[in-house]
Amino acid sequence: MDNHYKTSQGLHLNYSLIKDIIEENSKILDLGCGDGYLLKLLKETKNVRGNGIEIKQEEVIKCLEKGISVIQGNIDEGLKQFSDNSYDYVILNQTLQSTNKPDYVLEEMLRVGKKCIVSFPNFAYWRVRFYYFFTGNMPKSKVLPFEWYNTPNIHLLTIKDFFEFASKHNIKIIDGIYTTKATKRTSVQYSLFANFFAEESIFVISK
Numbered sequence: 208m209d210n211h212y213k214t215s216q217g218l219h220l221n222y223s224l225i226k227d228i229i230e231e232n233s234k235i236l237d238l239g240c241g242d243g244y245l246l247k248l249l250k251e252t253k254n255v256r257g258n259g260i261e262i263k264q265e266e267v268i269k270c271l272e273k274g275i276s277v278i279q280g281n282i283d284e285g286l287k288q289f290s291d292n293s294y295d296y297v298i299l300n301q302t303l304q305s306t307n308k309p310d311y312v313l314e315e316m317l318r319v320g321k322k323c324i325v326s327f328p329n330f331a332y333w334r335v336r337f338y339y340f341f342t343g344n345m346p347k348s349k350v351l352p353f354e355w356y357n358t359p360n361i362h363l364l365t366i367k368d369f370f371e372f373a374s375k376h377n378i379k380i381i382d383g384i385y386t387t388k389a390t391k392r393t394s395v396q397y398s399l400f401a402n403f404f405a406e407e408s409i410f411v412i413s414k
Contacts, residue, residue, distance in 0.1 A: 222248055224384055224409055225300065225324055229253050233295040236260070236319065238282045238312070239302035243270030250275075260286075283307045286315040298324045301407075305359040310372075317378065317414050326409040329385075331365035331402045348406075366402040369410065377414075384409040 222245050229235065231253045237246050240259030243266075249255045259277040261267050270277040278288075282299075283306055297320030299312065304327050306312045316323045328351055329335075338346035345354075353359070364372075366385070373380050385405035401408070 236294045237298045242266050243273045243275035246275050247273050286319050289319045294320045300326050303327045309362050323412050329366050329405050330363045332406045366408050379413045381411040
């Protein structure tokens, strides 16, 4: 199975890598679940019980067509309808950088989920740095396909930024997965240069 799938939002997501993290029969909450493909994959391969939250009505309809339980809502407003530790995993896949209040969203995820999975494009990736340096323009790639005026990415971050945030807020990083076009998994302990060489990252975190 290919590690990347293209969704209706045009983002390439590491679905199979996330699938490998999730334990069978887990209870899952997928934030910004899009068209529900990831939840559908997890239901079919890991027998999870899952719910999604998605703000776009057209994506909610696609979830319902797939038989996915979904709530239309804005995750920037929090997860007040969910009790503490009510899910085994809360997933935020390629959405952190497009939230208005990423610190609050992460806080709510860690309250609701026993473990959380967070993925985002690494804006310190060497090709991004070179793109800035040689062109002077905002970078574009398969991972970042947008123009500056229509990008959903409003809080750009790097792997180094995330480690510093986790340390400051007493968040435990259980594992880190760093990917490029040739997907490669590297553990946190041996990723001294991930901030430079990784195009995307996936973190498993907890309180």
